[in-house]
Structure formats: C-alpha cells, structure tokens
Amino acid sequence: MTDAITIKNLTYSYPEQGQLFDNFSLSIQEGEWLSIVGHNGSGKSTLAKLILGLLDFDEGEIRVFGQKLQLETLAAIRSQVGMVFQNPDNQFVGATVADDVAFGLENRQVPSEEMPAMIEAALKQVGMAAYADREPHTLSGGQKQRVALASILALQPKVIILDEATAMLDPEGKQAVLQTLKQLKERYQSKLTLIMITHDMEEAALADRVAVIDDGRLVENEAPRALFLKGQELAALGLALPFAMALQKDLAIDQPVYRTKQELATWLSKLKA
Amino acid sequence: MVIKIEGLDFAYGAGKQSVPVLKNINVTIQKGMITAIIGQTGSGKSTLVQQLNALLKPTKGTVQIGEHVVTNKTKEKELAPIRAEVGMVFQFPESQLFAPTVLEDVMYGPKNFGATDEEAKKAAKTALKRVGFDATLYEQSPFNLSGGQMRRVALAGVLAMNPQTMVFDEPAAGLDPQGQEELLNLLKSLRDEGKTVVLISHQMDQVLALADRVLVLKDGEIAADEPVDQLFSRPQSWFAEQHLDLPETIAFQKQLEEKGFVFDGLCKTVPDLAKAIKKQLDPTKIQTLGSTISENGEANHE
Structure with a gap:
C-alpha cells in the first residue's frame, strides 16, 4: 500500500507556548478515511496546517505521496491536498456559487472553455448543481460547506482534510455534509484519502481508523470498533463515547462489544423480559 | 429582570426590499431561569436574541427589558444602559478578540462601561478565573491560544461586565466534551446565582440537560413555548416537522x-x-x- 501522507519524527514548537510535537510519527494510507480526535489544544488543527505547509516545523519530515514537503515542493503538494475549514463564512470569494468554484480553477490556469463543465461536475457531486447561480450568503451553513467541498473537488485533489467542517452546522446541514462525504468515498474509493478532524464521536466512527492526539502525542490509533471499547481510557483523554457505547457501559450486562444504536436496540429487544 | 416581548414583528430593510424575519412574537423571558431557543437554521433565533439587548429594534410591537421599553421609535442613546444589563455572547465569540493581551481584552468591556483600570482588572481576573483560564497566560496574545482557550477569554469578556441577563448563541460549538461540560456548569451556576440565561443551541442533549423553558421558532414564528419536559414529550413526528432532532436518550x-x-x-x-x-x-x-x-x-x- 502506498502512503498518502507520511509524517516522520516531527518536532514542532509554537512561537510562544513551547513544544507541541516531539518526535511525532503517523502514516495515512492512500484511500484511507482517517479521523483525528483529541481535546481542544491537543494539536489536531496544527497538524493539518503543518501538512499543508501553512506552518513550518522544526525537525523531521512530512511526505505527501512520497514527495518531501519543502519550499520547492509546496505548490505541487498543495495541488494534491484540499482543505475545508470550520467556518463556512470564511471560505467564499466568488459572487455566485459557480464563481466560487471557478476561482480555484482560475488559480490553476485551467482554460476558461473547460471550466463550466468542471464546475457543473463538481457541484453535482455535492448535490449543489441547482444552486450554481445563487449568491453564497443566501445558502445555509451545510450548503456552504458542500460548496466549499465542490471548490476543492473541482481541483481533483487526492487528499481532502476537513478541520471540524461540521462543527458550526445544524443537524440537517451536518447530515448532508456527512452523506456527501460517504458518497464521494463510494465514488472515488482508493483514489480519495479523507482526513477528518472532529470532536464528534458519531462522526469519527464513520472512518476506517481513528487517531487520538493528546498534547501532541499519538495515544490511540485504531479502528473505531476497537477504539470505542476503551471507555475509561477515552474519558481520561477528555473524549466522550458514542451514545450507544456510553449506554452499554452503564448497562454493564455483558462483555463490551461495539454496537451502533440500531444494533443495540435490536439486541436489547432480544433480552427483554 | 423580566424581558417581555409583545406583538413583535421584525423585518430587515424597509419598503419593497424588506425581508420579514419574525412574525407576531409574544414571549416572556423569566428571571433566574435558563430559557433555550431552538429551531432550524434560518428560523430567526439569532434575530430574536438581538432584540433582547436592543441590538435590533422591533419593526412593530414592543420589547420591555426591565425598566426599559424598546419600540422602533426608541433613540439610539437610550439603548446604552440596556447593553450593560444584557450581555451577549455571539457564535464563535473568539473571532471578536482584538486586544494585545488576554487581560486587556477582558478589561475592555468593564472599562467601556465606566470602570477604572483597577476595577476593570479585578473584574477581568475574577471572570477569567471563573471560566477556568490559566492565570499564567494573562499576558499572552489571545491569538496564540487554542480554540478552547480563546472561547474562555471571549466568555470572560462578557462575564466581567456582570450583566443581569446573559445570552449565549451556540456557546459550546467546537468545544471538546470536557470544555462543553465546563461551559454547561458555568451556565447553571449563573442561573443559580439568580441571573437570567438565554441559550441558543442545536444540541438537544444540551437543551434537555440545562433548560428550564424552551422556545421553538419555525419560519420566524413561535411554534412552542413550554417547560422542557413538556416539549420533549411531544412525538418524534412533531420534531421532524420543525427539522429538529430529539435528544439522544429520548430518541x-x-x-x-x-x-x-x-x-x-x-x-x-x-x-x-x-x-x-x-x-x-x-x-x-x-x-x-x-x-x-x-x-x-x-x-x-x-
């Protein structure tokens, strides 16, 4: 398997607050869906910024598809990695939804005659094609985040990083974004690597693997089904369990097994007196 | 202090261009309670809470805030005392930090309302302590802090003014579970001191755990105004119509x-x-x- 991103022996200190990462290593495989969780200030967002070369690290190396991140490769690497940020309102530059998607393509000097088809295709993939002529400020938060995703998809990245991209959305908007991500993953399979930074454990559970970061250290790194059995350890790291797992822990009637809400309800109905 | 809204309509803009947002609102926000305001994005929640400290004036109807009555004719200079009585914590308040150090940022509010440097510093330190902010970081630039710490500074900025009523718009969004719990405890302790707390939240578990009373907005109108237990006893289908989730335990x-x-x-x-x-x-x-x-x-x- 090829690594999409390889972080090796990374050392990074904040300008004023001292060391965050000391000898930090993490690999993300091509086509993998990885969630990164950890309490506020644990270093999740800083890690994303380091991968994109938005911050300079002190020692170690970051490779994106084998290419070492440095000044000379920055542009090449950024063309492969797209990022969606938390605040849907800070990501718009265009007067219309279509203009906004066009902006990134213009930056890449895509010939203008090729643009309309690319814009339409990108908006279609996030279910926003009908909104192409709308002004961004008339959209809901969930719609804005899907347009932000479309702007990135138009550039055909191999990796998309979402930094708490659903944190500001209402439940409907959040579901729409997560649904879109699932569809994209379905469509691109191993050609798309997703890295999702989140506080939401239900959301983290969608991934193939969850990395838990605590004050710059990688403390857990495994599939959600295994990770969420560690109730005590997670609580000690300031993390909550998904609802079904928290309820099972309080029921305390069997050896812990990972179950979704649906699975738990079905199982409980079998045990009913 | 009771806040009483009567016959309120509100529209952005005027004449042909006007966009109606709130329609025929009649509600009373009770003193010493936590009132939650819930509703789908675009239902008018944020517009409604901006009437509570006269950031927006009604297009029609009245808002009575303690002694003050606000109508669309109320002059701007009459609104200043209301702003001191009703504190507002906007969504992602950390985006509004501006001062060179944490302490100065929190001192700004009290100073603006006439406190001396010394009084402001005392109020700021008390407020920062209350939100659990690390005292060794007082002289740091707020922009070097993590998201969770920045949120604390922003909250302290409003607490330092010691308003009788505090409005929080999605205060826990983006916080980790521990940060969320601390915040919920802060809101409870404010209520227990007799402060009036208004909370906008999309997180129904939070509303269930905290609120005494809940207002539900739909398309700018009040769809429900009742005690929290009564609200969550409504059938799931009703919540689906409002585009709201039920709290996880109840679902x-x-x-x-x-x-x-x-x-x-x-x-x-x-x-x-x-x-x-x-x-x-x-x-x-x-x-x-x-x-x-x-x-x-x-x-x-x-």
Whole structure:
C-alpha cells in the first residue's frame, strides 16, 4: 500500500507556548478515511496546517505521496491536498456559487472553455448543481460547506482534510455534509484519502481508523470498533463515547462489544423480559 | 429582570426590499431561569436574541427589558444602559478578540462601561478565573491560544461586565466534551446565582440537560413555548416537522418503546435510561446471550 501522507519524527514548537510535537510519527494510507480526535489544544488543527505547509516545523519530515514537503515542493503538494475549514463564512470569494468554484480553477490556469463543465461536475457531486447561480450568503451553513467541498473537488485533489467542517452546522446541514462525504468515498474509493478532524464521536466512527492526539502525542490509533471499547481510557483523554457505547457501559450486562444504536436496540429487544 | 416581548414583528430593510424575519412574537423571558431557543437554521433565533439587548429594534410591537421599553421609535442613546444589563455572547465569540493581551481584552468591556483600570482588572481576573483560564497566560496574545482557550477569554469578556441577563448563541460549538461540560456548569451556576440565561443551541442533549423553558421558532414564528419536559414529550413526528432532532436518550427511549419497552416519563441522562432499561430485561436471557457474546467476542448482528 502506498502512503498518502507520511509524517516522520516531527518536532514542532509554537512561537510562544513551547513544544507541541516531539518526535511525532503517523502514516495515512492512500484511500484511507482517517479521523483525528483529541481535546481542544491537543494539536489536531496544527497538524493539518503543518501538512499543508501553512506552518513550518522544526525537525523531521512530512511526505505527501512520497514527495518531501519543502519550499520547492509546496505548490505541487498543495495541488494534491484540499482543505475545508470550520467556518463556512470564511471560505467564499466568488459572487455566485459557480464563481466560487471557478476561482480555484482560475488559480490553476485551467482554460476558461473547460471550466463550466468542471464546475457543473463538481457541484453535482455535492448535490449543489441547482444552486450554481445563487449568491453564497443566501445558502445555509451545510450548503456552504458542500460548496466549499465542490471548490476543492473541482481541483481533483487526492487528499481532502476537513478541520471540524461540521462543527458550526445544524443537524440537517451536518447530515448532508456527512452523506456527501460517504458518497464521494463510494465514488472515488482508493483514489480519495479523507482526513477528518472532529470532536464528534458519531462522526469519527464513520472512518476506517481513528487517531487520538493528546498534547501532541499519538495515544490511540485504531479502528473505531476497537477504539470505542476503551471507555475509561477515552474519558481520561477528555473524549466522550458514542451514545450507544456510553449506554452499554452503564448497562454493564455483558462483555463490551461495539454496537451502533440500531444494533443495540435490536439486541436489547432480544433480552427483554 | 423580566424581558417581555409583545406583538413583535421584525423585518430587515424597509419598503419593497424588506425581508420579514419574525412574525407576531409574544414571549416572556423569566428571571433566574435558563430559557433555550431552538429551531432550524434560518428560523430567526439569532434575530430574536438581538432584540433582547436592543441590538435590533422591533419593526412593530414592543420589547420591555426591565425598566426599559424598546419600540422602533426608541433613540439610539437610550439603548446604552440596556447593553450593560444584557450581555451577549455571539457564535464563535473568539473571532471578536482584538486586544494585545488576554487581560486587556477582558478589561475592555468593564472599562467601556465606566470602570477604572483597577476595577476593570479585578473584574477581568475574577471572570477569567471563573471560566477556568490559566492565570499564567494573562499576558499572552489571545491569538496564540487554542480554540478552547480563546472561547474562555471571549466568555470572560462578557462575564466581567456582570450583566443581569446573559445570552449565549451556540456557546459550546467546537468545544471538546470536557470544555462543553465546563461551559454547561458555568451556565447553571449563573442561573443559580439568580441571573437570567438565554441559550441558543442545536444540541438537544444540551437543551434537555440545562433548560428550564424552551422556545421553538419555525419560519420566524413561535411554534412552542413550554417547560422542557413538556416539549420533549411531544412525538418524534412533531420534531421532524420543525427539522429538529430529539435528544439522544429520548430518541433511543422512543426507539425501544416501538419494540415494546415501557418507560415512566422521560429519561434525561444515560444512567437514568440504563437503569430503566435494565429493569425490563430478563436475567436468564442476559446470562445465556451475554455469555455467548463474551466467548466469541462478537455481537449477533441480525
């Protein structure tokens, strides 16, 4: 398997607050869906910024598809990695939804005659094609985040990083974004690597693997089904369990097994007196 | 201090261009309670709370805030005392930090309302302590802090002004579970001191755990205004119409009711729900099924 991103022996200190990462290593495989969780200030967002070369690290190396991140490769690497940020309102530059998607393509000097088809295709993939002529400020938060995703998809990245991209959305908007991500993953399979930074454990559970970061250290790194059995350890790291797992822990009637809400309800109905 | 809204309409803009947002609102925000305002994005929640400290004036109707009555004719200079009585914590308040140090940022509000440097510093330190902010970081630039720490500074900025009523718009969004819990405890302690707290939230579990009373907005109108228990006893279909979720415990409780479980009232917390479920399980079935699971380490997914 090829690594999409390889972080090796990374050392990074904040300008004023001292060391965050000391000898930090993490690999993300091509086509993998990885969630990164950890309490506020644990270093999740800083890690994303380091991968994109938005911050300079002190020692170690970051490779994106084998290419070492440095000044000379920055542009090449950024063309492969797209990022969606938390605040849907800070990501718009265009007067219309279509203009906004066009902006990134213009930056890449895509010939203008090729643009309309690319814009339409990108908006279609996030279910926003009908909104192409709308002004961004008339959209809901969930719609804005899907347009932000479309702007990135138009550039055909191999990796998309979402930094708490659903944190500001209402439940409907959040579901729409997560649904879109699932569809994209379905469509691109191993050609798309997703890295999702989140506080939401239900959301983290969608991934193939969850990395838990605590004050710059990688403390857990495994599939959600295994990770969420560690109730005590997670609580000690300031993390909550998904609802079904928290309820099972309080029921305390069997050896812990990972179950979704649906699975738990079905199982409980079998045990009913 | 009671806030009473009567016959309120509100529209952005005027004449042909005007966009109506709130229609015929009649509500009373009770003193010393936590009132939650919920509703889909675009239902008018943020516009409504901006009437509570006269950041927006009604297009029609009145808002009575303690002694002050605000109509569309009220002059701007009459509104200043209202702003001191009703503190507003906007969504993602950390985006509004501006001062070179944490301490100066929090001191800004009290100074703006006439406190001396010394008084402002004292108020700022008390407020920062209350939100659990690390005292060694007072002289740091707020922009070097993590998101969770920045949120604390922004909250302290409003607390330092010691307003009688505090409005929080999605205060826990983006915080980790521990940060969320600390914030919820802060809101409870404000209420217990007799402050009036208004909370906008999309997180129904938070509303269930905190609110005394809930206002539900739909398309700019009040769809419900009732005690929290009464609200969450409504059927799931009603919440679907409002585009709202049920709190997780209650949604799961309803899911089990469909499978024949019977509950006596609402289970507000996970431990309460676990207890109520456990009473209805068959110990022998637990033994047989429970042991098969522990032997092969797998659940029977059917």
